[in-house]
Amino acid sequence: MxxxxxxxxxxxxxxxxxxxxxxxxxxxxxxxxxxxxxxxxxxxxxxxxxxxxxxxxxxxxxxPPACIPMKVMAGEVYCLLRDCDHNIPDDADYCREVREEIVCSTHSEFQASPEEDYEAVTHAQPWPCKQQMGAAA
Ligand SMILES: [Zn+2]
Ligand SMILES: [Zn+2]
Ligand SMILES: [Zn+2]
Structure with a gap:
């Protein structure tokens, strides 16, 4: 490579x-x-x-590249952009439809928006990451 x-x-x-x-x-x-x-x-x-x-x-x-856990926000695009009709609690950044997920940053794929003010996860590798176990075997 x-x-x-x-x-x-x-x-x-x-x-x-x-x-x-x-x-x-x-x-x-x-x-x-x-x-x-x-x-x-x-x-x-x-x-x-x-x-x-x-x-x-x-x-x-x-x-092999180490797996690194990373927190991402998961949910509908409109919710992630805070552009939805849901009520956003005062103490939260997002509505309740958005949840936190932990993914492996090494084995997930990301795509930046054209404006590059946010990034979408195009392939989420759930944490704990199974890729690493496969590589070690
Ligand atoms: Zn070197
Ligand atoms: Zn991984
Ligand atoms: Zn929402």
């Missing part, structure tokens, strides 16, 4: 375009371009994926 590694570009007007790089979470070396997924993860405060298996220095000793 390899990711693009875009070199910095000098534009005709002399300015520089720098593609944000992902640093290895093991040794800190830059391993390539930041992916869209990592960009939104950083933006949303979601744990960044473990990339040690992509790093030449760390890959030989890196364990």
């Amino acid at each position: 390899s990711r693009p590694n875009t070199p910095d570009r000098i534009n005709p007007d002399g300015s520089k375009t720098i593609t944000t790089k992902r640093a290895c979470n093991g040794c800190g070396d830059l391993i390539g371009d930041l992916t869209d997924n990592e960009f939104t993860a950083a933006l949303m405060g979601r744990p960044l994926p473990d990339v040690r298996q992509e790093c030449p220095a760390c890959a030989p000793t890196a364990p």
Whole structure:
């Protein structure tokens, strides 16, 4: 698995375009371009994926990416956007149709909205995550 590694570009007007790089979470070396997924993860405060298996220095000793529990809000889109007709209690951010779920952030998939002010879970891997047990076997 390899990711693009875009070199910095000098534009005709002399300015520089720098593609944000992902640093290895093991040794800190830059391993390539930041992916869209990592960009939104950083933006949303979601744990960044473990990339040690992509790093030449760390890959030989890196364990499979660890599962990381993460709390997400589950419910109808309109409820999550607080755009529903339900009554939202004063002490809550959402109506009672919205529930908290714990998912594995490593093995779930996320999709940022075009406005990037929220992120939808396109594949929720329930916690405790069974993926890790499968990988260890
Ligand atoms: Zn590394
Ligand atoms: Zn997992
Ligand atoms: Zn609602």
